[in-house]
Amino acid sequence: MVSKKSIYHGPRDDFQSSVIPKAPRSLRKSPHKRSSDGSKLCAFELLAAVADKLLQESESSTSSIGQEPKEQATFPIVKREDIEVKVNDVKSNHFDHGSSTESESNLTLKLDPPLKSSPESGNDSGLEHVSEVRIVNSVNVDLPLYKNPVSCFSKHRGNVKTGITDDDDNSFRPDCRGARMRAFRSRSRSQAGYRRIRKMLTSRYRKVTLTKDYELTNPTSQIEAAYKRRKLFHHRPKSSYENKKNKVKFSINSFKVPELYIEIPENATIGSLKRLVMEAIRTYLGGKLRVGMTLEGKKVKDNNRTLKQIGISVNRDLDTLGFTLEPSLPNDISREPSSCTAGPVLDVGFSNGSLDHPPETSLELDKCVDKNHEIVPLETEILTEEKAADSNALVLAVPINYKPIKKSEVTQCRRIRRPFSVTEVEALVEAVETLGTGRWRDVKLRAFDGADHRTYVDLKDKWKTLVHTANISPQQRRGEPVPQDLLDRVLAAHGYWSNHKVKQLKHKTEPLGILGGSSVEFVGI
DNA sequence: ATTAGGG
DNA sequence: CCCTAAT
Structure with a gap:
């Protein structure tokens, strides 16, 4: 629908990069920003x-x-x-x-x-301006x-x-x-x-x-x-x-x-x-x-x-x-x-x-x-x-002259649920197609860098659910429907990478050869 | 710190 | 999403 660029040509585009062995951890530190946004709020x-x-x-x-x-x-x-x-x-x-x-x-x-609907976050969550x-x-x-x-x-x-x-x-x-x-x-x-x-x-x-x-x-x-x-x-x-x-x-x-x-x-x-x-x-x-x-x-x-x-x-x-x-x-x-x-x-x-x-x-x-x-x-x-x-009463002590404690925070026990948008799924699929299913950190960096709320574990989890979703009937699916073509790509990529994972370990250099030559597999339809 | 899977 | 064993 929202055909961004052109047609997907298969994962081989980034073939080179995808076969590049993982860099040492020490070198893989993502140069992240994350600075204070100064959003203190202690009213x-x-x-x-x-x-x-x-x-x-x-x-x-x-x-x-x-x-x-x-x-x-x-x-x-x-x-x-x-x-x-x-x-x-x-x-x-x-x-x-x-x-x-x-x-x-x-x-x-x-x-x-109003939050700017940043592309990376793919916030389709209805942030009205x-x-x-x-x-x-x-x-x-x-x-x-x-x-x-x-x-x-x-x-x-x-x-x-x-x-x-x-x-x-x-x-x-x-x-x-x-x-x-x-x-x-x-x-x-x-x-x-x-x-x-x-x-x-x-x-x-x-x-x-x-x-x-x-x-x-x-x-x-x-x-x-x-x-x-x-x-x-x-x-x-x-x-x-x-x-x-x-x-x-x-x-x-x-x-x-x-x-x-x-x-x-x-x-x-x-x-x-x-x-x-x-x-x-x-x-x-x-x-x-x-x-x-x-x-x-x-x-x-x-x-x-x-x-x-x-x-x-x-x-x-x-x-x-x-x-x-x-x-x-x-x-x-x-x-x-x-x-x-x-x-x-x-x-x-x-x-x-x-x-x-x-x-x-x-x-x-x-x-x-x-x-x-x-x-x-x-x-x-x-x-x-x-x-x-009389000193025997339950008193709700409401501090009045409270000075906000800088490093205090309202904590939440569990992260709020943030369903993946189609845009995010798209990005995830794209990344996995080229990177495979065992490099979630790289996937994160590639497609979700900047999306602070998506950890590589989240991406891995999402992929898991995507694969599952793709394997069940549309009627059983819930939430925002993922375009079938995306699900097809999920299955294709999943199939491919599950077949080549082992090989990847063997032939460190040419695991994607098949993929590169047969991008058709991923084009689907 | 990441990966991989179960819960 | 969370939790965690294993890397």
Whole structure:
């Protein structure tokens, strides 16, 4: 269809290069670029502002949604997931004594321009060039923002290095396009490093860079916080020791608001955009929130079991404990039932002025305490502010004066699925035809260099599925249909290279002779 | 770091 | 896509 050049003349074109023995590994380093794209996005203050605003509203009780008729661009939130809160047991908090010092009080928005559909990525995935402002990771606090507490939370703690960082400044940079890390491949460390780091992130050595505690209205210096924290750890409240003895301490140090999509005219003002964002967040957080709880990835049902019964004890490692906040808005349309989030357990009045006098439970988003961030949720319960002040309440600590940690990152347990486009398949087939099926690294370099999200393993895997696809009936195929001619080429190349693989080892020099002379085999039809 | 295959 | 043994 999209006949680029001319007709395919068979793989022999690059015959020479294809028979060239593989260069030593040391010489095969791909001179990759991969530099920082500077796509930091830590709109942390956003949440703070929201919390602030929510608090204010709780007083004025009159939500004024729609006060800004200017860009009445009904911000259509086309996607949203659950808010997640990660809980850490205070005993193991680390502090970031890192460099980050300047605290920016402004909301940082990352406006992602439409991705250029680069040829290499063959992005047919429908990237509309509209003036869509995509805000990813809108509110992102701290590292431990996991979708799946199970596989994400480390069980090793304490002595593990704080933070999953890489000397290379490339690592752990939010990917604004997919909210996942990517492309922190430097010349020196390439894919394996990538994989390795991912592995670290997705399995064992996942250790978070914990933040200090922050107080919404009364920021405490981190040293002071640390001190108090330490003090807290060592000094158990002695009052009614009997009761406190078996109390579990929590410290929620992560809070995340998922992706929000906002459409806004290109000529809109920054201020209007900010307002839109604010409205979006407010709407998102508005109404009620449901609190879910996960333990080791499993939802914790809201029966009357005690914490101890479900396995949360004083000595327990709380890394695998997580909370989710789910908005329960009426127009809560399609929200993919993430298996990572716990089911709604507890409805919590949020905003709407219900913060002050909640029926029974309320969510405190501001009282981040240094001395009182000890919580004793003997019941799956969220207590009121008064109780919080009583040092016995579960407090959602939302840092307000948070300085984005440079090397932190929102991690994702599994790479997002990116179906190969026909264009990519075409490129893959072409490369394999000339290079064969045992040189995936070369295939990568040849046809997917620059496509950071396609590793040679991916290409190998794709080839495998292509071969399979080509061998099944069209009715059984799924996804974007691959042109039959491409599949034919797949089969041809697969057949050829499987026949010549062994020979290739024998006759290092002339394995492709047959191929070169009979390009017809690949032309098909 | 890559390859090769199973999951 | 992930995981991993084997190179």
